[in-house]
Amino acid sequence: GESVGLHLPTLSVQEGDNSIINCAYSNSASDYFIWYKQESGKGPQFIIDIRSNMDKRQGQRVTVLLNKTVKHLSLQIAATQPGDSAVYFCAEIINQAGTALIFGKGTTLSVSS
Amino acid sequence: NAGVMQNPRHLVRRRGQEARLRCSPMKGHSHVYWYRQLPEEGLKFMVYLQKENIIDESGMPKERFSAEFPKEGPSILRIQQVVRGDSAAYFCASSPRRGTSGITDTQYFGPGTRLTVL
8 A cells, every 4th residue: 555645635724824734644654755845737836845854844835754763754835815715735755665756646726814 | 057857758659569768867877767556656767867877776677668768869758559558748857966975966866758558
């Protein structure tokens, strides 16, 4: 089975709220994680990444948190906007073992005005 | 700097025909990855190529599927004798290198080719 997954398939928020999307992984050897955003009919768009030697990384309006103890990853979006509506995927790679990203099934974020 | 380009964006084939999907990586990128996405699913890795070499094809079906990345021109994913189960979105990603210490660079995705098999 898959080694990454998301806790909730859908998340609905109001414009301006903060959103938190969660992801659990099972392989303790995973050392690189990426969050992608996929809008309908488009390819995945890179949002932010984090390596296993870090526990937090911030971008513009987004923060990724990594808790290696419980193998949990989260994406926080501040002041969510309607344009943030999309499917969000977490992906991992086990650098020493492979070359491919392993994707979870995704969380659909719906932002209402 | 153009992103990853894929064509065609939509492809319709009848059962038994061949499908050829093309991917041009970002400028300066020499690593190409192909993924398949079924409806309501995440992406599944198929194959990883560098120029003229297949590095990892552990996700490729053993029959009917092949991939290449020639010295000149785009990467090609070829599906022979398509069946209805091949209907999916096929995404290509590229990265500039596989860096030192085995750390893989970020992969950037193209818009995908949506294959429909009638």
